Structures are given as C-alpha cells and as structure tokens.
Amino acid sequence: MATEVLADGRALRTGRRERALAQMEKHDLDVLVLGRQANVRYVSGTPQLWVAGTRPFAPTCVIVRKTGAIHLLSTWDEGVPDDIPHENLYGISWNPMNTIANLQRIEGASTAKRVGTDALSPGFAQLLPTAFPNAELVDGELAMRAARRIKTTDEVLSLREAIRVAEAGLAAAVAELRSGISEKALAGVVLEAMAAGGVSTPSTQDAAWVTSREHPWRRASADGLVRDGDLVAFSSGVLDGGYTGEVGRTWPVGEVNGSADLYRRWDALWDRLYEACQPGAPAIDLLAAYQAAGEELPPMPIARGLGLGFDPPVVSQHLPATAAEEQLEPGMVLAVTGYVWQSGVGAVFGREAVLITPDGPEVLTSSPSANVAVGV
Amino acid sequence: MASTTSFLPALSSALDIPDTPDIERMRRETGARLRSAMADRGVDALILLGNNAVVYAAGVSWPLGDAGLSYVERPVAVVLADDPHPHLFLPFREGASSESGLPADHLHGPVYLEFDEGVENFARVIEELIPAAAVIAVDELTGAMRRAHSRLFRSGRPVDAAQVVGAAKLIKTPDEVSCIRTAVRITDTAMVDVQAALAPGIRQIDLSAQFTRRTFELGAMASMLEPIWQVMPKYKADGVWTTHGDLALPLLTTERELAAGDVLWTDVSITYQGYCSDFGRTWVVGEEPTPRQHAQYYKWQEIMDAVLGVARAGATVADLGRTATKANGGIKPWLPHFYLGHSIGVNAAETPMIGTDLGDEFDENFVLEPGMVMVLEPVVWEEGTGGYRSEEIIIITEGGHIRLTDYPYDPYGER
Numbered sequence: 001m002a003t004e005v006l007a008d009g010r011a012l013r014t015g016r017r018e019r020a021l022a023q024m025e026k027h028d029l030d031v032l033v034l035g036r037q038a039n040v041r042y043v044s045g046t047p048q049l050w051v052a053g054t055r056p057f058a059p060t061c062v063i064v065r066k067t068g069a070i071h072l073l074s075t076w077d078e079g080v081p082d083d084i085p086h087e088n089l090y091g092i093s094w095n096p097m098n099t100i101a102n103l104q105r106i107e108g109a110s111t112a113k114r115v116g117t118d119a120l121s122p123g124f125a126q127l128l129p130t131a132f133p134n135a136e137l138v139d140g141e142l143a144m145r146a147a148r149r150i151k152t153t154d155e156v157l158s159l160r161e162a163i164r165v166a167e168a169g170l171a172a173a174v175a176e177l178r179s180g181i182s183e184k185a186l187a188g189v190v191l192e193a194m195a196a197g198g199v200s201t202p203s204t205q206d207a208a209w210v211t212s213r214e215h216p217w218r219r220a221s222a223d224g225l226v227r228d229g230d231l232v233a234f235s236s237g238v239l240d241g242g243y244t245g246e247v248g249r250t251w252p253v254g255e256v257n258g259s260a261d262l263y264r265r266w267d268a269l270w271d272r273l274y275e276a277c278q279p280g281a282p283a284i285d286l287l288a289a290y291q292a293a294g295e296e297l298p299p300m301p302i303a304r305g306l307g308l309g310f311d312p313p314v315v316s317q318h319l320p321a322t323a324a325e326e327q328l329e330p331g332m333v334l335a336v337t338g339y340v341w342q343s344g345v346g347a348v349f350g351r352e353a354v355l356i357t358p359d360g361p362e363v364l365t366s367s368p369s370a371n372v373a374v375g376v
Numbered sequence: 377m378a379s380t381t382s383f384l385p386a387l388s389s390a391l392d393i394p395d396t397p398d399i400e401r402m403r404r405e406t407g408a409r410l411r412s413a414m415a416d417r418g419v420d421a422l423i424l425l426g427n428n429a430v431v432y433a434a435g436v437s438w439p440l441g442d443a444g445l446s447y448v449e450r451p452v453a454v455v456l457a458d459d460p461h462p463h464l465f466l467p468f469r470e471g472a473s474s475e476s477g478l479p480a481d482h483l484h485g486p487v488y489l490e491f492d493e494g495v496e497n498f499a500r501v502i503e504e505l506i507p508a509a510a511v512i513a514v515d516e517l518t519g520a521m522r523r524a525h526s527r528l529f530r531s532g533r534p535v536d537a538a539q540v541v542g543a544a545k546l547i548k549t550p551d552e553v554s555c556i557r558t559a560v561r562i563t564d565t566a567m568v569d570v571q572a573a574l575a576p577g578i579r580q581i582d583l584s585a586q587f588t589r590r591t592f593e594l595g596a597m598a599s600m601l602e603p604i605w606q607v608m609p610k611y612k613a614d615g616v617w618t619t620h621g622d623l624a625l626p627l628l629t630t631e632r633e634l635a636a637g638d639v640l641w642t643d644v645s646i647t648y649q650g651y652c653s654d655f656g657r658t659w660v661v662g663e664e665p666t667p668r669q670h671a672q673y674y675k676w677q678e679i680m681d682a683v684l685g686v687a688r689a690g691a692t693v694a695d696l697g698r699t700a701t702k703a704n705g706g707i708k709p710w711l712p713h714f715y716l717g718h719s720i721g722v723n724a725a726e727t728p729m730i731g732t733d734l735g736d737e738f739d740e741n742f743v744l745e746p747g748m749v750m751v752l753e754p755v756v757w758e759e760g761t762g763g764y765r766s767e768e769i770i771i772i773t774e775g776g777h778i779r780l781t782d783y784p785y786d787p788y789g790e791r
Binding site for chain 2: 002003004005036037038047049050051052053054055056057074075076077078079086089090091092093094095098118119120121122123125138139140141142182184185187188189191192193195196198200201202203204205206207217237239244298299300301304308309310314316318319320321322
C-alpha cells in the first residue's frame with residue numbers, strides 16, 4: 001500500500017478486462033451488471049471500501065461489451081483509473097429507483113439483448129428490466145468465474161505480495177502464542193501485524209482457535225483461552241490490492257502428547273496433496289489424496305481458487321461431481337488445506353497457496369511449520 | 377412456541393438494558409418478530425443467504441470475513457412460519473463454533489449454493505422442509521439458484537426477503553440493545569488508547585492496527601469496516617472530485633503520515649455477538665483547534681441538542697431532519713450521498729435513514745417507535761476549518777431517548 005489511494009496498475013487492469021470481455025463474448029453477454037466486490041475490482045481496477053461479510057446484490061459496476069465502457073458506482077474519483085471517465089461514475093444511492101435511472105442512461109442499456117448479473121435479489125429481478133427493456137436477464141457469474149479462474153502474470157505477482165502480508169500476520173501471532181492468551185487476542189495480533197504491514201482489510205477474522213480433542217472440528221473451550229497441551233490453529237488471511245493471501249498453520253502450546261504422530265500424518269497427507277496439484281489433473285485427485293493417505297475428509301473445502309475472493313475450482317467432499325469435472329490448469333492459484341485429527345490430541349490444520357505451473361506445483365507460502373519444533 | 381410473558385418490556389431507561397445479553401431469549405424474541413413480519417406479508421418460508429440476515433434470523437454469530445470468500449463458505453438459514461427454530465446449514469467455522477442451541481434436526485451440513493451440484497443437494501432438503509404451495513421469500517439468488525428456480529421455488533416467483541427481515545429488525549429487543557451497547561463500550565474503550573497515540577508522524581494505518589488489536593483484546597468478534605481516519609481538506613475545492621460537488625466520505629486509509637494540524641474525521645465499527653458499534657469523532661492532530669474550528673464544534677453541538685430535543689417515539693424521521701436543518705441555519709447538515717442518521721443492528725447502517733434520496737415522503741411517513749436505535753451524525757462545514765462531524769447513538773423510548781455513546785469531544789469540547 002502507498003500513501004495515496006491508487007487504481008490498480010494498467011497491466012493488471014487491462015489483462016483482467018480482456019479476460020472478462022472474452023468471456024462475455026463466449027457467454028453471449030451484451031452487458032454485465034456486477035454487485036460482488038471481487039468482480040467489481042476485477043473489471044474496474046478501483047479499490048472499494050471494505051465491509052465485512054457478504055453484501056446484498058446491487059448494481060455496482062456495469063461493463064458494456066460493444067464499447068468496452070465501464071460504469072462504476074462511486075461518488076468520487078479517488079482510486080478510479082483514468083479510463084473510467086467522470087461521466088461514467090454514478091453516486092451512492094439509497095433509492096433503487098435512482099439506481100435504475102442511472103443504469104438507464106448507460107449507452108447500450110436500451111438495446112442489450114442478454115444481460116448477465118453476478119447475483120440477484122427478487123427486488124432487482126423486478127427492477128432491472130426497466131433499465132434493460134429488451135434484454136433477457138441471465139447468470140453472469142459463470143462468465144466472471146471463467147475469467148477469474150486463470151491468473152495473469154500480474155495477478156500472480158499481486159497474490160505473492162498478499163501472501164507475504166498474511167505470513168507476517170501469522171508470524172506475529174505465533175510469536176505471542178502462550179498459555180493463558182485468548183483466541184481473540186491472537187486474532188487481534190494477526191490483524192494488527194497485517195495492518196502495520198500496510199493492509200487493514202482481512203480476508204478472515206477467525207484467525208486462531210484451539211483445536212478440539214473431543215470432536216474433529218467443534219470449538220474446544222467455552223472461554224476461548226489457550227492452555228498448555230493445546231494444538232492451536234492459525235488461519236491468517238488478507239485482502240491486499242483486492243487479492244486474497246492466505247496461510248494456515250498449527251502450533252502446539254508446551255508439550256502435546258501424540259502431536260508428533262499427528263504432524264507426521266499431516267506431512268504424509270501434504271505430500272499426496274502436493275502431488276495432486278499437477279496441470280491437467282482432475283481436481284478430484286485432491287479428494288483422492290485424502291483417501292489415499294487414510295485421512296477423513298474435513299468439513300471445509302480442501303482446495304479453492306485464490307484470487308479476488310473465491311475462484312474455481314472449489315474442491316469439497318460435498319461437491320464430488322463438480323470436482324470430477326474440474327481440471328487443474330497452469331495459472332490457477334489454489335489454497336490447499338491439509339487437516340488431520342486425532343481423538344485426545346487435537347487437530348493439525350495447514351493451508352498453503354499453490355500456483356499450478358506448466359511444470360507442476362509451486363508452493364507460494366513459506367511460513368515455518370511446527371513440524372520441526374515437535375521433532376518430526 | 378415461547379410464551380410472550382417471558383419477553384422483556386420495552387426500555388424506558390438505561391437501567392432496563394440487561395448488563396449481559398441473554399442470547400437464548402434474544403433469539404426467541406427476534407424469531408417471534410421475524411415470524412410476525414412473515415405473517416404480515418403472507419410469507420410461509422424464508423431462505424436467507426446474506427451473512428447479516430442469517431445472524432439476525434438464527435441468532436448465530438461468527439467473525440465475518442471478506443465477501444469474496446464468504447460467498448462460498450457461508451451459513452444459510454431457512455425460517456418456517458410455524459416453527460420457532462430456524463434450520464441452519466453451517467460450514468466449517470462460520471457459525472458452527474457458536475453454541476447455537478438449536479435442536480439437532482435443525483442443524484445441517486454446509487451447502488454450496490454457488491454450484492449446481494450444491495443447489496441440487498439443497499433443493500432435496502428444501503423439498504422436505506417447505507411445502508410445495510408455500511410462499512417463499514429469499515434475499516439472494518446465485519446463478520446456480522436461478523438455474524434451479526423451478527425446483528427451489530415450486531409455488532412461483534419468490535418474494536424479497538430483505539423486506540421481511542428489514543421490518544423485523546426495525547425494533548430492537550433489550551438483549552439486542554445490550555449487544556449493541558457492549559460493542560459500543562468496546563469501541564469507545566479502544567479509542568481512548570488510539571486517540572492518545574495520535575501525533576504528527578503516525579500513519580493512518582497505524583491507528584487501524586492499534587484499534588483493531590485493542591478491540592479484539594476487549595472481546596470484539598470482528599471489525600465490520602476498514603477503519604476510516606480521513607484527513608479533511610481545508611476547502612472543498614481542495615478535496616477529491618465528487619459527483620455532487622460536495623465532500624467525499626469515507627475515503628480509504630493509507631500509509632500516509634499524519635501532520636500537525638490535520639483534521640481527521642474518524643469512522644469505525646466492530647461487532648459483539650454479531651451486533652455492530654458505530655463511532656465517529658473529529659480530531660485535530662497535535663494541535664489545539666483554532667477558535668473557528670471550535671465554533672464548528674459548538675454549531676454541531678447545537679444541532680445535536682436540537683435533534684435530541686425532538687427524538688422520541690411518535691416523531692417522524694422528517695421531524696429530525698427538519699430540526700437539524702433549522703438549527704444549521706437552513707442548510708442540511710449532512711452530505712448529499714448520506715444522511716443525518718441511520719439505524720444500527722446486525723448491519724452497521726440499517727433502516728430508517730434520515731434525509732436520503734428515498735425522499736421526503738418516506739421521511740414524513742416513517743414514525744419512530746420505542747426500541748429503535750438511531751445513529752445521529754450531523755456534519756458541519758465552514759470553508760477553511762476542515763469541518764466537524766461526530767456520531768451519537770440513541771435508543772428511542774416513549775418519553776425521549778437513551779444515549780449509548782459515552783466518548784468525549786476532545787480536543788474540541790468537554791461535554
């Protein structure tokens with residue numbers, strides 16, 4: 001981050017827009033109406049105010065395929081690139097009728113035949129036809145997802161930088177791990193360190209938790225305090241320049257009986273997960289890696305694309321058919337999760353960022369692991 | 377269903393706010409409000425995807441993450457008109473870790489509504505839970521849900537759930553107010569240290585770092601907004617370009633070093649048990665305000681006193697807007713893209729808002745009721761001063777209001 005709010009660099013912007021426009025053509029979309037922050041950033045290259053949690057759908061950015069023009073919800077021009085002129089900015093509005101009136105003024109709105117939106121609410125489903133009277137309203141998220149799934153060279157650079165900030169947050173929290181500290185205080189350390197590193201927009205605020213000895217994933221203690229003998233999971237995540245940098249590690253507090261075996265199991269699982277990250281491989285190989293290692297599949301997705309938010313593929317035990325259809329390709333960046341649990345001991349959770357290259361996987365995360373500390 | 381005799385009476389003074397929120401009672405009471413709003417609109421079932429709506433409807437809370445990841449790993453709630461307990465579909469961490477206290481048959485595994493396969497799985501469960509003829513309201517439709525429209529919404533086009541949830545949220549129960557007050561206290565306490573650290577040379581982002589860590593130590597669940605420490609221009613013409621020619625707000629925090637004399641407009645929000653705080657004060661870096669800057673604060677206080685004088689049950693939000701404008705000499709004391717004030721709850725800004733582009737008719741027709749929580753944030757501007765803006769949170773009562781904000785006005789004033 002700098003001392004000014006700056007638009008994303010030209011190469012980053014143009015690379016992404018070309019991919020978005022190509023997918024609009026492929027999906028036969030005349031106009032895309034975007035409400036999700038990740039998509040708005042992807043297309044506009046403009047930093048947006050970060051607010052926690054999902055947002056209700058509202059037309060925040062509009063891209064017209066024929067002209068390539070981008071219209072953006074922004075009351076000011078700070079951070080707006082110069083290829084979005086002032087006349088294409090429309091201000092914050094609390095009245096959806098005024099939002100619709102802004103959309104009606106967009107050149108190409110009245111003649112568009114197919115308009116994609118990245119999500120929709122029943123309210124805007126009724127209102128949008130007023131702005132696009134001749135259009136069929138269809139899903140536009142599939143087109144955006146197809147654009148986002150392969151990263152440009154500049155995007156990979158941004159992801160590397162975001163991961164560096166997340167790793168600084170993790171390191172700060174591990175340094176303060178001790179018996180008696182609370183999970184929340186540890187999360188506060190992660191967020192403080194990332195902000196000190198220039199980024200006050202976390203991708204997760206659930207940054208540290210004591211793993212349970214009794215249940216594969218439930219909360220361990222009611223008071224949220226760390227004690228000797230605990231395995232403590234850290235999940236550090238940041239949104240830097242819009243890009244999600246993530247890393248996960250698990251550290252023991254004092255002596256944790258049985259943890260050496262558990263870390264060994266994690267290492268064995270990770271070897272198989274890493275091997276599954278090959279260009280051309282079906283994404284379901286990642287699920288198979290758990291089975292081959294003899295580990296239970298955890299409740300969270302074991303892999304998902306990293307970019308401006310979540311990207312395909314999302315690999316979960318609940319989506320086997322989806323994973324079977326997905327193929328890993330060079331230019332994908334994945335957050336891959338290894339998770340092993342032992343009754344009476346706790347869990348070891350680790351999350352790595354992996355770039356799929358034509359030659360195989362490249363691990364982008366480099367935070368130290370506790371595996372060495374416990375003698376594995 | 378819970379008996380209404382177990383509900384707390386409406387608040388009349390700060391003493392009526394529970395010291396600690398009773399989360400079970402809160403869920404019971406907000407659940408009753410939600411089902412009453414469903415009945416008013418003839419809605420039989422709600423399908424809720426939005427994080428804030430799920431927090432409200434199911435009484436679960438978790439540290440909210442970035443939207444981009446939250447779309448794929450998010451809790452989903454299904455509320456039925458004749459069932460006091462919501463059904464919850466929980467991912468790994470989000471919400472699952474809070475003791476939700478729901479019957480086991482109402483807790484379900486994660487659903488992935490971004491994907492056709494995920495929607496297919498969800499539709500199978502929904503068919504069991506919701507009768508085919510039921511009127512369904514939903515707050516968001518993913519692309520995959522739109523493709524499975526006829527399976528999910530067998531009785532036809534769904535109603536907008538935002539209207540239903542919005543109506544229920546208007547009046548806060550005493551336990552909800554207790555959550556908001558705790559969030560406000562955490563915020564105010566953390567801010568004392570942040571303000572003490574304010575000095576020339578400190579970076580905007582350092583204030584964010586310190587604030588966030590301190591609030592987590594004090595028990596905050598999450599930050600709701602990237603903290604804002606906006607350096608105000610002396611003159612409007614020196615500020616960034618805006619669509620309306622007035623001031624921009626909020627502008628994003630950077631690594632900019634603050635200089636002596638900088639006027640900062642601050643704005644932050646954190647959550648406790650899923651409920652938001654709000655905080656806004658104007659600070660001057662490393663110097664005492666000039667007499668003209670002091671005058672800005674006194675004008676702001678005059679406006680605030682006038683608005684508080686009319687803020688009670690039975691007043692319309694237009695009454696508040698008019699009073700503020702009159703106290704400011706006929707000029708609206710708020711920015712054209714915002715409002716004089718807004719409500720607060722599981723969202724940092726909720727309905728009603730005062731003086732927005734929803735228009736005069738909306739404001740004239742919106743009557744304040746006991747239990748509504750309002751954040752009042754007049755803006756005063758005189759060229760050359762950097763202006764003055766601060767926020768006060770109040771709860772509307774039968775006879776007036778209860779103030780929740782308890783933070784000094786240094787370096788401008790003592791009150």
